[in-house]
Amino acid sequence: MAQFYWEGIDGQGKKAKGVMDAANAQQVFNQLKSKRIQPNVSKIKQKGKGLDKELKIPGFGPTVKPRDIVIFTRQFATMIDAGLPIVQGLDVLAKQHENPAMRNVLSKIKDKVESGGTLAEGLAEHPIVFDALFTNMIAAGEAGGILDIILERMAIYLEKSLSLKRQVKTAMIYPGVVVSAAFIVTGVLLVFVIPTFADMFKDFGGTLPLPTQIVMNMSDFTVANYPYILGSLYFIYYFTKRFLKTERGKEVVHPIFLRLPVVGELIRKVAVARFTRTLGTMLSSGVPILEALNICARTAGNKVVEREVLNVKQSISEGKSIAEPLQNSTVFPPMVVQMINVGESTGALDAMLSKVADFYDGEVEITVGALKQLIEPIMILFLGSIIGGLVIAMYLPIFKLGSVVQ
Numbered sequence: 001m002a003q004f005y006w007e008g009i010d011g012q013g014k015k016a017k018g019v020m021d022a023a024n025a026q027q028v029f030n031q032l033k034s035k036r037i038q039p040n041v042s043k044i045k046q047k048g049k050g051l052d053k054e055l056k057i058p059g060f061g062p063t064v065k066p067r068d069i070v071i072f073t074r075q076f077a078t079m080i081d082a083g084l085p086i087v088q089g090l091d092v093l094a095k096q097h098e099n100p101a102m103r104n105v106l107s108k109i110k111d112k113v114e115s116g117g118t119l120a121e122g123l124a125e126h127p128i129v130f131d132a133l134f135t136n137m138i139a140a141g142e143a144g145g146i147l148d149i150i151l152e153r154m155a156i157y158l159e160k161s162l163s164l165k166r167q168v169k170t171a172m173i174y175p176g177v178v179v180s181a182a183f184i185v186t187g188v189l190l191v192f193v194i195p196t197f198a199d200m201f202k203d204f205g206g207t208l209p210l211p212t213q214i215v216m217n218m219s220d221f222t223v224a225n226y227p228y229i230l231g232s233l234y235f236i237y238y239f240t241k242r243f244l245k246t247e248r249g250k251e252v253v254h255p256i257f258l259r260l261p262v263v264g265e266l267i268r269k270v271a272v273a274r275f276t277r278t279l280g281t282m283l284s285s286g287v288p289i290l291e292a293l294n295i296c297a298r299t300a301g302n303k304v305v306e307r308e309v310l311n312v313k314q315s316i317s318e319g320k321s322i323a324e325p326l327q328n329s330t331v332f333p334p335m336v337v338q339m340i341n342v343g344e345s346t347g348a349l350d351a352m353l354s355k356v357a358d359f360y361d362g363e364v365e366i367t368v369g370a371l372k373q374l375i376e377p378i379m380i381l382f383l384g385s386i387i388g389g390l391v392i393a394m395y396l397p398i399f400k401l402g403s404v405v406q
Contacts, residue, residue, distance in 0.1 A: 004028045007043035009294060011036040017043075026117075026124045038294050044127060064129045066165070068102045070158045077151035086147075087114050105129050118142055132295050133278060140286045150285050157281045160357075161274070164364060168270060171368045171375070178379040182386050189390050191226060194219040197394050211393040247303075254303040258331070262374060266367045268331055271305045273360035276336070280353030289316060305331050322349070 006028055007017040016037060022028045025044045032039040072093060079089035087110055094106035105126050112122035120139035123130040134154065141150030198216055201208060208216065222229065243249040258264045275296055282292035290313055297309040308329055315325040323341035326332045336356055343352030 002046050005043070005045050006032060006039055008032055008037045008039040010038075024125060025127065026121045029124055038291070040132070040298060064099065064101045064105060066158070066162050068097070068099050069129065069134075070155070070162055072097070072102065072106070073151060073158055074155040077148065077155045080151055081148040086119055102129075119147070131299070133282070133299060136287050136291065136295060137282065137285050140282075144286050146285075153281055153285060157277060160277060160361060164270060164273060164361060167364055167368045168266065171266070171371045174372065175375050175379055178383055182383050185387055186390065187222070187226075189387075190215075190219045190222040194390075194394060195223060201397055209393075209396040211389075212396050215390060215393040250303045257302070258304055262367070262371055266364065266371060267302065269360050269363045269367055271300060271302055271331055272333070272336055273357050273364055275300065275305065275309065275332075276353040276360065277357035280350045280357060283353070284350035302331075308332070 002022065002024075004020050004022055004025060005017070006020055007015065010016045020028050020031060022031065025046070028044050029039050075093055076089055079092070080086070084092075090106055090110035090113065094103050094110055097103045097106065109119070109122035109126065112125065113119055118139070120135055120142055123135045123138055127135075137150050137154055138147070141147040144150075194215060198219065201212070201216070244253055257267050260267075278296050278299060279292055282295065283289060287295075293309055293313040293316070297306045297313065300306040300309055308326065308331055311325045312322050316322065321341070321344055323337050323344060326337045326340065327334075329337065339352050339356050340349065343349035346352075
C-alpha cells in the first residue's frame, strides 16, 4: 500500500483534498467516487514520487506532447474499428511510437489490460498523459460497447482542440519574439555599444543633451549592476509564473484577461469553442451530464468560465435547464445561449453544441487573423521606438558637435 495525495469536489460542490492509503491511483479514484467525491485525476499523486517517469524536467528528457496523444488516438481508433484486439493494438503502437515516453506509457497500459483491467483503468493510472476527459470517454465507450466510435470522436475532438491551440499560440509567438529581441538588443547596446560612445563624449567636454545623458546613466547603471538586473528579471518571471498558477492568482488575473481589447475577445471565443466541443463530445458518448460539466469546468482554462460552468451544473442538479444560468453570462453570447436552449428543447443538445463549436472554431481563426494584423504594426512601432530612441540619443551630440566641443 502507498499513500496518495488527492483533490476533488464533494457532493456540495466544495473543494476537498486529503491523503489516502491505496494500492494505486485507480483505487483512490474508485474510493473517492464511492464517497460521492468527484476526484481531479491530475491531482492524484503518490506521496514521495514527485518526479514521475512521465513527468520530465524540460530539456532533460522526452515528454508526452499533445500531438503524441492525437496520433495515438487516431491510430488506435483505426485499429479498433478494423477489429484488432485492444491488447494487440496497444502492443503495436507501443513498439512503433517514436516518443520513448509515450512507448513507456502505452506498454504499462497494455500490461494493465493484459492482467484483466479495463482500458479506462489503465489510462487512469497515467493522469499526466490522459486527462479526466479522455478517461471518462473511454470508460463510457467500454461500458456501452462502442469503443471504436468513442475513439473516433476523441480523435476528432483532440485534432480540433490541438488546431485551436496552435492558432492561439501562433498569434502569441510574434509579439513574444519581438519583445524578446527588443530586450536583447537594448541590453547589448547599453552594455557594449554605448560605453564606447561614452569614452568619446568625455573627450569632447561640454554638456551633453538630456536624452544622451539619460541613456549614458542607464548604460552605467546596467554595466555596474547587470548580474542583479538579470537576477531580478528571473525572479520576477519565476514568481509571477508561480502566482498565476495559484487559485488566488487565477482569480485576480483571469477576469482582467477577459477585459483586454481584442485578446479578451479571443480568450472568450476560445472558451466557448472549448466548452461546447467538450460538452457535446461527452454527451454524445454517454457521459452523465453532471460529470461532463464538472470536467468542462476543470478544463475551461479561465476561472470566470469555470464559475459559470459550475453554476450550470448547480442549476441542472436543482432541476433547471442549462440555458437558464447562462442568460446573464459575461462569457457566453446570447446566440450561444439560444442555440443551447433550442438543443435542449429538441433533445439534440449534443448536435447543437457541436455546431456551435464548429462556428466558434471559425470565429477564433478570424480573430487570430485580426490580432496578427493589429499586433504587427504595434510591435514594429514598439521595437523602432526603443532602438531608434537609443540610437538618436547617442548621435545627438555628434549632430550638435559645434556647440558641444568648447
